[in-house]
Amino acid sequence: MKAMLDARGIRSGYSGVTVIKGLDLSVGPEVFAVLGANGAGKSTLLATLARLIPLTAGELWFDGQDISHAPPWVSAARGIGYVPQEKGLFPDLTVLENLYVGAMIGERARDERLAEVVELFPDIGARRHQLAGTLSGGESRMVACARALMQDPRLLLLDEPTAGLSPLYVDNFFDRIRDIHRNQNVSIVLAEQNATKALEVADRVMVLTLGEASEVMDASSVTTEILKEGYQI
Numbered sequence: 137m138k139a140m141l142d143a144r145g146i147r148s149g150y151s152g153v154t155v156i157k158g159l160d161l162s163v164g165p166e167v168f169a170v171l172g173a174n175g176a177g178k179s180t181l182l183a184t185l186a187r188l189i190p191l192t193a194g195e196l197w198f199d200g201q202d203i204s205h206a207p208p209w210v211s212a213a214r215g216i217g218y219v220p221q222e223k224g225l226f227p228d229l230t231v232l233e234n235l236y237v238g239a240m241i242g243e244r245a246r247d248e249r250l251a252e253v254v255e256l257f258p259d260i261g262a263r264r265h266q267l268a269g270t271l272s273g274g275e276s277r278m279v280a281c282a283r284a285l286m287q288d289p290r291l292l293l294l295d296e297p298t299a300g301l302s303p304l305y306v307d308n309f310f311d312r313i314r315d316i317h318r319n320q321n322v323s324i325v326l327a328e329q330n331a332t333k334a335l336e337v338a339d340r341v342m343v344l345t346l347g348e349a350s351e352v353m354d355a356s357s358v359t360t361e362i363l364k365e366g367y368q369i
């Protein structure tokens with residue numbers, strides 16, 4: 137498998153606190169799930185991969201290029217889309233304006249991309265003129281994901297896209313994740329608490345425990361015992 141994203145011995149964290157403690161990760165054309173308990177470092181890892189948190193050690197390569205010290209707009213322009221755990225939208229812009237911000241990256245006509253994301257998330261179409269700050273939690277998550285897709289990414293980093301949302305919404309969103317991967321040929325790194333749902337959609341899985349990673353496993357081989365150990369329960 138040819139890796140698209142390659143992290144080698146990366147360390148990162150916050151002013152003096154190391155959260156990610158020397159982690160190796162290789163992501164190819166797949167859905168790669170990062171599981172782990174609250175505080176394990178999932179969001180820190182994804183923000184590091186998106187280049188929002190600096191590396192204090194190690195290297196990060198994307199598509200054969202060293203992006204270890206690239207700023208986030210460079211990694212975005214190279215094809216890394218990022219949907220943070222919090223809403224990640226401009227609240228005072230409309231849904232459509234938020235989506236157009238995403239389309240500032242990439243070459244294709246923005247209306248072509250808009251048609252694709254509206255097909256993926258039909259609810260967005262009806263709300264295109266609504267201010268993003270007035271959307272419900274689930275609607276915000278869809279628009280944030282759609283905004284990242286408007287960048288025509290080749291790798292999408294999704295940080296707990298369904299946290300706190302109703303079961304019907306969760307099922308629908310996981311189906312969309314599968315569609316994005318299969319139909320739009322986008323690799324996905326998915327940070328998740330919801331191990332059951334993540335294992336349904338993921339090809340490979342890693343469990344983070346306090347910033348340290350388990351072996352990478354095929355999703356089909358993950359057992360309850362492995363999860364209990366990783367989640368320290």
Ligand SMILES: Nc1ncnc2c1ncn2[C@@H]1O[C@H](COP(=O)(O)OP(=O)(O)OP(=O)(O)O)[C@@H](O)[C@H]1O
Binds near residue numbers: 155172
């Ligand atoms: N801005 C920050 N400054 C200092 N410490 C932080 C900051 N953000 C996160 N941390 C700490 O880093 C550790 C990892 O947090 P992180 O948000 O990456 O975990 P997580 O796995 O995403 O958890 P959750 O499932 O609750 O979202 C935690 O101990 C947290 O307190």
Ligand SMILES: [Mg+2]
Binds near residue numbers: 178180221296
């Ligand atoms: Mg998190």
